[in-house]
Amino acid sequence: MSQSDIWSGTVDAKLESGRATGFKVKKGDVITIIASGWVERGSGRAYGPQGDESLVGSYKPAGLVYPDGLVGALLMKIGDDYLTPINNGVFRWTVPTDGELTFLINDLAGDYGNNSGSFNVSVEKKTLTTEPTADVLKYGDKVRFLNGYANWNGGYLSVYDSSKEVGAKYDVVSVLSPEKEGPIDTWLVGSATGKPDGDRVRSGDTIRLLNLYGDGPGYSDKNGGGYLDTNNHANSPELYNVSTAEKANRGVEKTGHKTLDWVVMYGAVGSQIYIGDPISLRNEYNNSQGGYLDTCNHFAGRKTIGYHVYTNRSPNRAGVGTGSWKVLRAITSGPTAR
Numbered sequence: 001m002s003q004s005d006i007w008s009g010t011v012d013a014k015l016e017s018g019r020a021t022g023f024k025v026k027k028g029d030v031i032t033i034i035a036s037g038w039v040e041r042g043s044g045r046a047y048g049p050q051g052d053e054s055l056v057g058s059y060k061p062a063g064l065v066y067p068d069g070l071v072g073a074l075l076m077k078i079g080d081d082y083l084t085p086i087n088n089g090v091f092r093w094t095v096p097t098d099g100e101l102t103f104l105i106n107d108l109a110g111d112y113g114n115n116s117g118s119f120n121v122s123v124e125k126k127t128l129t130t131e132p133t134a135d136v137l138k139y140g141d142k143v144r145f146l147n148g149y150a151n152w153n154g155g156y157l158s159v160y161d162s163s164k165e166v167g168a169k170y171d172v173v174s175v176l177s178p179e180k181e182g183p184i185d186t187w188l189v190g191s192a193t194g195k196p197d198g199d200r201v202r203s204g205d206t207i208r209l210l211n212l213y214g215d216g217p218g219y220s221d222k223n224g225g226g227y228l229d230t231n232n233h234a235n236s237p238e239l240y241n242v243s244t245a246e247k248a249n250r251g252v253e254k255t256g257h258k259t260l261d262w263v264v265m266y267g268a269v270g271s272q273i274y275i276g277d278p279i280s281l282r283n284e285y286n287n288s289q290g291g292y293l294d295t296c297n298h299f300a301g302r303k304t305i306g307y308h309v310y311t312n313r314s315p316n317r318a319g320v321g322t323g324s325w326k327v328l329r330a331i332t333s334g335p336t337a338r
Contacts, residue, residue, distance in 0.1 A: 138199060155176045
């Protein structure tokens, strides 16, 4: 059971101190936030609550209110100390501390006066009186990833045929009918930072995804389909090609790079990821500049059709969902069963 409260209002881009809401939350409350609108920093381009994505990897001015966030992104403060990016919003986020909600724009201190526009923000709070029953994502889970293109008709992230990239194992595509091919679309979620199986996966965590295609009874680096990896430059508009690889060939111990590492992103950093949530996956190659997992262009294989998979500089290329991936439970119960 839960009790619900609602707040809505606008956040003016000129307000350096932010928009105080008078809306108070307590640790353990569950909130959903939806943000929209456009702002402009100085005489630059207009952008939404996610911030100015055109500046990713090229512009990180010193003195930002939230140094690790994009310029112009929507931020939320809880009380006096807790600050986190909200971007386009969060869904069923568990509040980590007590305090009043304040929303503001990520900009340089003293440099808010030339901003224009505003974001519209709505908040719904549910104070739980019983434990939540939502299905959370945990390390060690077997999952599938459904791409958001064309209203979630972008296909399931899958391996397909041997890759021609040096050090790679299989090509990676999205396929519309993966059940015809065995568990090519089933991925084991592991931690790149040593978190144990059973721990909850949270936004901002660095994960590794092992494809479970193969015949071995215990899925491992050698008898599975390999780890999701970036390998070599892609043609425009994409950034890098995506394939799978074994740790021995492409792991950081071998190459010195983090091409097998992906940061899972959905809502505020630290929020739990639930089955059904539409996440983004950012590759950690080249100091987190490996791009976001993305579909682009049709793929037609021998037995199935779908889309090619690459990375892109933006998690929302063209605004049509190609960089969104819905986390779903796998339907496999063994090495080849579905």
